[in-house]
Amino acid sequence: MVRPMTDPDDRTHMPMPTPPPDDFDFDVETEAMADGRRIQYYRWPEPATPQDETSEDARV
Amino acid sequence: MSERRWNPVLGEWVITATHRQDRTFLPPAEFCPLCPTRPGGPPTEIGRADFEIAVFDNRFPSLRPDPEPPSVEGTQLTPVEPSFGACEVVVYTPDHSRTFGALSVSHVRRLIAVWAHRTLVLGARDEVAYVYAFENRGEEIGVTLHHPHGQIYAYPTIPPVLEHEMGNATEYQERTASCLWCDLIRQDLDDERRVIARGGGWLATVPFFARWPYEVHVVSERHVGWLHELDPGQVDGLARMLLTVVRKYDALFDRTLPYVMAIHQRPTDGGTHDAYHLHVEFYPPNRTATKLKYLAGSEAGAGAFINDTLPEETAATLRDLEPRDPSTLEAVR
Numbered sequence: 001m002v003r004p005m006t007d008p009d010d011r012t013h014m015p016m017p018t019p020p021p022d023d024f025d026f027d028v029e030t031e032a033m034a035d036g037r038r039i040q041y042y043r044w045p046e047p048a049t050p051q052d053e054t055s056e057d058a059r060v
Numbered sequence: 061m062s063e064r065r066w067n068p069v070l071g072e073w074v075i076t077a078t079h080r081q082d083r084t085f086l087p088p089a090e091f092c093p094l095c096p097t098r099p100g101g102p103p104t105e106i107g108r109a110d111f112e113i114a115v116f117d118n119r120f121p122s123l124r125p126d127p128e129p130p131s132v133e134g135t136q137l138t139p140v141e142p143s144f145g146a147c148e149v150v151v152y153t154p155d156h157s158r159t160f161g162a163l164s165v166s167h168v169r170r171l172i173a174v175w176a177h178r179t180l181v182l183g184a185r186d187e188v189a190y191v192y193a194f195e196n197r198g199e200e201i202g203v204t205l206h207h208p209h210g211q212i213y214a215y216p217t218i219p220p221v222l223e224h225e226m227g228n229a230t231e232y233q234e235r236t237a238s239c240l241w242c243d244l245i246r247q248d249l250d251d252e253r254r255v256i257a258r259g260g261g262w263l264a265t266v267p268f269f270a271r272w273p274y275e276v277h278v279v280s281e282r283h284v285g286w287l288h289e290l291d292p293g294q295v296d297g298l299a300r301m302l303l304t305v306v307r308k309y310d311a312l313f314d315r316t317l318p319y320v321m322a323i324h325q326r327p328t329d330g331g332t333h334d335a336y337h338l339h340v341e342f343y344p345p346n347r348t349a350t351k352l353k354y355l356a357g358s359e360a361g362a363g364a365f366i367n368d369t370l371p372e373e374t375a376a377t378l379r380d381l382e383p384r385d386p387s388t389l390e391a392v393r
Contacts, residue, residue, distance in 0.1 A: 024173055039116035042174050048112060048167040
């Protein structure tokens with residue numbers, strides 16, 4: 001192979017569809033950071049269980 | 061300054077990112093930039109504390125949506141291009157002292173949802189062909205911040221390892237009309253010696269061809285390509301399996317084991333890539349409690365990995381371990 005696998009001027013890129021917001025059960029709040037970058041805060045209607053209880057043990 | 065330079069010898073892009081030399085390096089906990097800003101304390105990357113998971117643009121990105129022009133001109137033989145893409149930081153929790161293994165099942169389910177969401181959001185960008193979520197854990201891996209976090213890189217082309225895997229999977233599917241990973245699952249279930257855990261629609265094994273002594277692959281038993289295709293039961297099963305693997309790792313040498321966790325999904329370049337099969341790979345660098353596996357002459361110079369252990373034996377060790385409660389381990393900084 002002697003050429004780039006993707007020529008930036010010749011992309012045949014067909015991107016993923018943007019997800020409809022109701023596909024997920026969280027709220028996302030996007031804010032600008034001091035230097036212009038962006039931050040997304042993900043929150044759910046109910047907080048996650050902080051510790052695993054016996055009925056929700058991680059073992060499989 | 062970052063750019064992508066084409067290596068015509070190996071047929072792959074190399075990213076230069078000179079500004080990353082200046083990134084924050086192992087600050088003490090009170091100056092952690094990933095903790096929420098404390099009243100009266102120094103400003104951090106996280107302006108508020110009322111979140112469960114936060115995702116922000118990396119301050120020192122290797123890839124970005126608006127890259128600078130390259131520092132040099134390319135040639136036909138060695139093209140150079142701006143480093144299009146994105147680098148994001150995923151802060152797992154506001155709690156600095158937790159590790160991935162100390163998260164609850166419900167919290168990891170939510171983390172999986174965030175990975176899926178970011179894959180869709182970043183994959184929808186014109187310049188993004190592949191979205192790669194991963195976690196580097198431990199100073200041995202090169203971690204520079206101890207706060208529990210992972211990263212997401214959105215590449216403008218499919219990275220070499222993924223492209224290699226996809227090429228082999230496609231060739232296998234064309235030759236056998238079967239999925240490579242589905243057949244590996246069947247082989248591992250028939251043999252059983254390399255299985256360390258199974259449940260919730262997921263199988264964890266030390267692969268037959270493991271490069272690292274305690275490498276583990278977590279593979280969906282259903283043929284899916286992306287995290288967003290998982291149903292709630294499979295998300296729950298993946299959360300439990302990831303925690304099971306990490307907690308077994310923490311029990312292995314009675315410490316928070318360093319690792320790379322790599323989430324391998326299909327590309328977001330518009331192709332179907334239906335031969336590819338969602339899985340998560342873990343590469344801990346330890347071969348014993350105190351000795352690391354280095355990428356030395358054979359691995360770095362020839363690309364030929366030498367594993368000092370037998371996968372059947374390391375799998376038996378991990379299978380027999382009780383997952384370790386991370387709260388009983390020495391606190392991380």
